[in-house]
Amino acid sequence: MNPVSTVSGRAYPWGAKNVDTDVIIPAHWLKTITRTGLGRGAFETVRAQPDNVFDDPRYAGAPILIAGDNFGCGSSREHAAWALADMGIAAVIAPSFSDIFSGNAFKNGIIAVVLPQDAIDRLIEVARTDSVTIDLESMTVTTPFQDRFVFELDAFRRQCLIEGLDEVGLTLARDTAISKFEEAVAEHRPFLERESGYAGIAVEGVGRT
Amino acid sequence: MATRPQTLYEKIWASHVVERRDDGTCLIYIDRHLVHEVTSPQAFEGLRVAGRRVRRPDLTLAVPDHNLPTTARVDAAGVPLPIADPESAQQLDALRRNTTEFGIDYIDATAVQQGIVHVVGPELGFTLPGSTLVCGDSHTSAHGALGALAFGIGTSEVEHVLATQTLLLSQSKTMEVRVDGTLGFGVSPKDVILAIVGRLGAAGGTGHVIEYTGDVIRAMSIEGRLTVANMSIEAGARAGLVAPDETTFAYIKGRPMAPSGEAWERALAWWRTLPSDAAATYDKTVVLQASDIAPGLTWGTSPEDVVPITGHVPDPMSFADPAKQAAARKSLDYMGLTPGTAMQDVAIQHVFIGSCTNSRIEDLRAAAAIANGRRVADGVRALVVPGSGLVKRQAEAEGLDRIFTGAGFEWREPGCSMCLAMNPDKVPPGERCASTSNRNFVGRQGPGARTHLVSPAMAAAAAVTGRLSDVRDLMGQEL
Ligand code: SF4
Numbered sequence: 001m002n003p004v005s006t007v008s009g010r011a012y013p014w015g016a017k018n019v020d021t022d023v024i025i026p027a028h029w030l031k032t033i034t035r036t037g038l039g040r041g042a043f044e045t046v047r048a049q050p051d052n053v054f055d056d057p058r059y060a061g062a063p064i065l066i067a068g069d070n071f072g073c074g075s076s077r078e079h080a081a082w083a084l085a086d087m088g089i090a091a092v093i094a095p096s097f098s099d100i101f102s103g104n105a106f107k108n109g110i111i112a113v114v115l116p117q118d119a120i121d122r123l124i125e126v127a128r129t130d131s132v133t134i135d136l137e138s139m140t141v142t143t144p145f146q147d148r149f150v151f152e153l154d155a156f157r158r159q160c161l162i163e164g165l166d167e168v169g170l171t172l173a174r175d176t177a178i179s180k181f182e183e184a185v186a187e188h189r190p191f192l193e194r195e196s197g198y199a200g201i202a203v204e205g206v207g208r209t
Numbered sequence: 210m211a212t213r214p215q216t217l218y219e220k221i222w223a224s225h226v227v228e229r230r231d232d233g234t235c236l237i238y239i240d241r242h243l244v245h246e247v248t249s250p251q252a253f254e255g256l257r258v259a260g261r262r263v264r265r266p267d268l269t270l271a272v273p274d275h276n277l278p279t280t281a282r283v284d285a286a287g288v289p290l291p292i293a294d295p296e297s298a299q300q301l302d303a304l305r306r307n308t309t310e311f312g313i314d315y316i317d318a319t320a321v322q323q324g325i326v327h328v329v330g331p332e333l334g335f336t337l338p339g340s341t342l343v344c345g346d347s348h349t350s351a352h353g354a355l356g357a358l359a360f361g362i363g364t365s366e367v368e369h370v371l372a373t374q375t376l377l378l379s380q381s382k383t384m385e386v387r388v389d390g391t392l393g394f395g396v397s398p399k400d401v402i403l404a405i406v407g408r409l410g411a412a413g414g415t416g417h418v419i420e421y422t423g424d425v426i427r428a429m430s431i432e433g434r435l436t437v438a439n440m441s442i443e444a445g446a447r448a449g450l451v452a453p454d455e456t457t458f459a460y461i462k463g464r465p466m467a468p469s470g471e472a473w474e475r476a477l478a479w480w481r482t483l484p485s486d487a488a489a490t491y492d493k494t495v496v497l498q499a500s501d502i503a504p505g506l507t508w509g510t511s512p513e514d515v516v517p518i519t520g521h522v523p524d525p526m527s528f529a530d531p532a533k534q535a536a537a538r539k540s541l542d543y544m545g546l547t548p549g550t551a552m553q554d555v556a557i558q559h560v561f562i563g564s565c566t567n568s569r570i571e572d573l574r575a576a577a578a579i580a581n582g583r584r585v586a587d588g589v590r591a592l593v594v595p596g597s598g599l600v601k602r603q604a605e606a607e608g609l610d611r612i613f614t615g616a617g618f619e620w621r622e623p624g625c626s627m628c629l630a631m632n633p634d635k636v637p638p639g640e641r642c643a644s645t646s647n648r649n650f651v652g653r654q655g656p657g658a659r660t661h662l663v664s665p666a667m668a669a670a671a672a673v674t675g676r677l678s679d680v681r682d683l684m685g686q687e688l
Pocket of ligand 1 (some may be wrong): 325326564624647
């Protein structure tokens with residue numbers, strides 16, 4: 001993951017509540033085999049409507065999305081986070097997020113910023129004309145008009161985002177401990193090791209109808 | 210070190226902690242990882258992008274199941290047939306390429322060992338008592354039937370396990386679900402788990418790992434226990450466990466991937482220490498009496514919507530919780546059912562015997578016993594989809610295929626099939642299916658499809674009568 005300490009730029013001033021994962025990425029996009037490319041399907045049903053915020057040239061390529069309560073509810077599909085990342089969104093600001101979505105967002109380097117509704121209302125107003133800045137060091141969202149909203153973020157997640165550490169990378173750093181565990185298993189529970197693969201199985205069934 | 214009495218879950222957990230973090234979460238070692246085509250492509254992509262390898266390809270096994278059509282896989286000359294749906298073909302192809310690239314054992318669609326991941330794992334001896342087993346699929350809980358701590362994970366976690374062979378987890382609470390007594394005539398393991406899910410509710414097991422205990426579970430075959438543990442997730446539980454016993458050991462012995470020789474003896478010695486200590490306590494205990502369990506089925510769109518076959522479509526107002534009342538109204542609307550209708554008066558157009566819940570040999574035997582000498586009712590389409598090529602071969606050796614085809618059932622190739630609408634086997638909108646699968650969610654078997662979850666024998670009974678039927682009326686009676 002790329003380290004991220006600030007996200008600054010235009011923001012989609014959307015504000016919709018209870019945006020579920022079906023809205024973020026409709027189910028028919030799920031048969032993909034990559035994380036990339038889903039941006040084309042992101043908010044497909046919203047984009048089908050005239051004058052939608054996502055096709056407004058003022059916000060083209062905006063790195064921030066401002067939404068309402070309970071963003072990302074619905075299924076656990078990680079495709080929702082992949083779709084946002086693919087359309088260039090690096091942060092979502094909302095009054096609340098579904099747990100699973102904020103976990104998935106974090107795993108994909110997207111900052112989920114929780115702010116109260118009045119702050120959201122103000123940011124939506126500013127975002128129509130100006131840019132918004134999210135700073136992870138000071139844990140603030142600021143605007144060119146002296147607005148300053150402080151938010152909270154789990155210390156572990158914040159560190160991961162700032163240092164660009166992904167969970168796999170963090171666990172790989174524990175390699176010595178994992179290797180030690182594997183040695184102990186090899187000694188005390190050797191039957192859990194699979195001695196070898198079973199090469200050849202894949203060809204055996206040819207001819208079966 | 211003297212320890213306090215422990216449950217089976219606590220013993221498996223404790224023996225797999227690599228590291229404990231300050232916040233109480235633990236890095237847990239994963240002994241077995243099953244991979245299928247739907248939830249793995251992006252995980253492999255993640256590894257590739259980061260330049261990472263699979264830590265333990267030897268502990269990983271891949272098999273395609275969700276997307277595969279269940280029609281013939283090879284032509285008369287033995288040449289593999291193409292997959293019509295380009296997106297399915299792409300996912301299946303990606304699994305083959307990724308497993309080759311990362312050196313993972315892969316069971317091809319044309320191999321006799323191919324099948325649904327949760328049928329294949331136990332059948333090949335890949336699933337072992339006391340092991341931790343994961344798969345990017347929620348019904349991984351099935352493997353708990355052998356005393357493995359088994360649960361479903363998301364794609365990021367699939368990638369994490371591939372790269373590190375571990376997962377960062379917090380310990381779950383424990384729940385004992387005990388079923389006392391002896392099952393009545395015509396009552397199957399599927400009826401037991403439907404009764405349990407009905408009792409606990411779809412969220413009743415949230416945050417818990419269930420351990421199934423009691424005479425009924427002890428008396429059950431491994432096949433039956435797999436059916437029960439499979440649906441633990443439908444009660445919201447993280448996993449479901451059955452303590453390993455002589456039935457378990459007899460089932461595993463001699464399977465191709467199971468330990469043998471001296472390793473078998475060592476394994477057995479350890480497995481015998483796993484059952485919960487007599488003095489161990491659970492965070493919660495729920496007791497069911499076998500005598501209260503009848504052949505059952507679902508009426509709504511949640512697996513908790515369970516009634517006995519002798520029952521009626523409930524009135525939404527009969528539920529105390531207003532949220533449940535509203536949900537029931539919505540369900541009945543979707544299901545096209547009127548409160549008060551006898552379940553046995555409901556006509557069906559489709560029957561699906563298959564899925565990781567009920568596609569093993571005993572399931573097919575139970576269904577064949579009902580189908581034998583009867584005919585699928587007019588206007589009903591009935592599919593029998595064995596859980597694996599090995600199950601299929603066994604069934605054919607026993608002549609079950611001829612019983613089914615003779616009665617007008619379709620006899621298919623192994624795969625997830627009509628359990629979920631990801632391959633060509635779908636229930637058309639507005640049509641009704643008696644299904645041995647595990648989820649009756651809106652659209653699960655196809656957009657607008659109406660699902661009633663039943664046991665294999667009940668599904669066969671529905672097929673031959675054309676309506677939801679009490680299998681006991683068809684048992685032991687000559688035609
Ligand atoms: S049979 Fe159904 S529940 Fe089982 S793995 Fe396949 S899709 Fe999932």
